[in-house]
Amino acid sequence: MNFADAWTQKDTNPVITGGSAPGRPHELGSSRMDQTAFLLGFTIMSLGSLAIYVTGKKTHPSGHHTLLHASVPFIAATAYLAMAFGIGTLFKLDGSITYLARYLDWSVTTPILLSSLVLLAFHERGRTGEVGGHLTAIIVLDVLMIVTGLVSSLAGPSLAKWVWYGWSCVAFLGVLYLLWGPLRTLAMSRGAALGAAYNKNVAFLTIIWFLYPIVFLIGPEGMKIIADPASVWAILIMDVVAKVVYAFYAASNLDKALAEHGDERGHRS
Ligand code: RET
Numbered sequence: 001m002n003f004a005d006a007w008t009q010k011d012t013n014p015v016i017t018g019g020s021a022p023g024r025p026h027e028l029g030s031s032r033m034d035q036t037a038f039l040l041g042f043t044i045m046s047l048g049s050l051a052i053y054v055t056g057k058k059t060h061p062s063g064h065h066t067l068l069h070a071s072v073p074f075i076a077a078t079a080y081l082a083m084a085f086g087i088g089t090l091f092k093l094d095g096s097i098t099y100l101a102r103y104l105d106w107s108v109t110t111p112i113l114l115s116s117l118v119l120l121a122f123h124e125r126g127r128t129g130e131v132g133g134h135l136t137a138i139i140v141l142d143v144l145m146i147v148t149g150l151v152s153s154l155a156g157p158s159l160a161k162w163v164w165y166g167w168s169c170v171a172f173l174g175v176l177y178l179l180w181g182p183l184r185t186l187a188m189s190r191g192a193a194l195g196a197a198y199n200k201n202v203a204f205l206t207i208i209w210f211l212y213p214i215v216f217l218i219g220p221e222g223m224k225i226i227a228d229p230a231s232v233w234a235i236l237i238m239d240v241v242a243k244v245v246y247a248f249y250a251a252s253n254l255d256k257a258l259a260e261h262g263d264e265r266g267h268r269s
Contacts, residue, residue, distance in 0.1 A: 035084060037232045037236045038080050041083075041239065045074070045077035048073040048244035048247075052244070055248075057251070061124060062258060065116050065119070065250070065251065069113075069247035069251065072112050072113060075109050080101075089101075090154075092154070094157055096220040098150070103146055103150040106146045110145075113205065113243075114175070116250065117198070120197065120201065121134075121187040122186060122190075123190050138178045141174040141178070142175050144168075144171040145175065146168075149165070149168040152164035168213070176206060179202050184202065191261055193261040197253040197256065200253045205242075208241050212238065219231035219234075
């Protein structure tokens with residue numbers, strides 16, 4: 001008996017499996033390997049959140065970045081816990097699985113990660129309307145990317161699936177355009193130190209984010225080249241890098257930049 005079987009009434013609760021296919025989860029592809037990945041994800045994300053908060057700066061002007069980055073793995077830990085219990089796990093007619101908790105996690109955590117970058121680009125400056133406008137635009141595109149990705153995952157193998165996948169990629173390109181275009185220009189105008197920190201963070205984020213549509217494409221939700229456990233483990237590793245490793249990397253770049261930025265300002269005055 002696996003963890004989900006032991007803790008949920010899978011056979012009597014249609015919400016848990018989505019009710020779209022008969023049978024028990026391990027007959028349909030969700031395995032003991034998945035349970036291990038989900039529990040490991042819960043553990044790494046909760047400890048990661050605590051470590052980011054404890055080691056992060058608490059005071060102005062970087063305290064808010066610590067709070068944003070610590071909240072991201074806390075949300076992910078919650079999603080991994082839900083997945084370990086089989087909550088929001090949809091078994092579809094083609095035998096593939098959609099983890100709703102994963103998409104819910106991403107629709108909240110990716111806007112937080114982007115907000116931290118937008119706030120870095122505007123560091124200590126920017127008119128309310130300007131900051132608000134950029135935040136709204138990038139969050140709208142990002143949430144649309146996740147929601148249309150979910151629609152693509154839920155669609156059975158069909159042209160519609162690929163149209164939704166393509167539209168999600170268009171929204172992703174919109175996010176990347178804002179990050180590498182107008183926001184990068186703004187960050188560079190804040191001085192060499194802050195500009196360099198922004199560049200490093202945005203490069204790291206872009207590389208790791210690019211892997212998500214690739215894993216979706218080759219995974220069970222897409223072309224089914226790799227099986228469910230392989231995609232669950234790949235996404236676990238990517239999530240840890242995109243949320244926990246990135247938080248430490250971004251904080252160290254910001255701290256270095258703030259120290260130099262102070263010097264730059266000192267020189268100017
Ligand atoms: C999907 C599928 C459809 C096409 C695209 C996608 C992009 C997903 C991304 C997710 C990033 C998640 C992160 C989570 C960790 O905090 C929805 C997979 C473009 C970029 C960084």
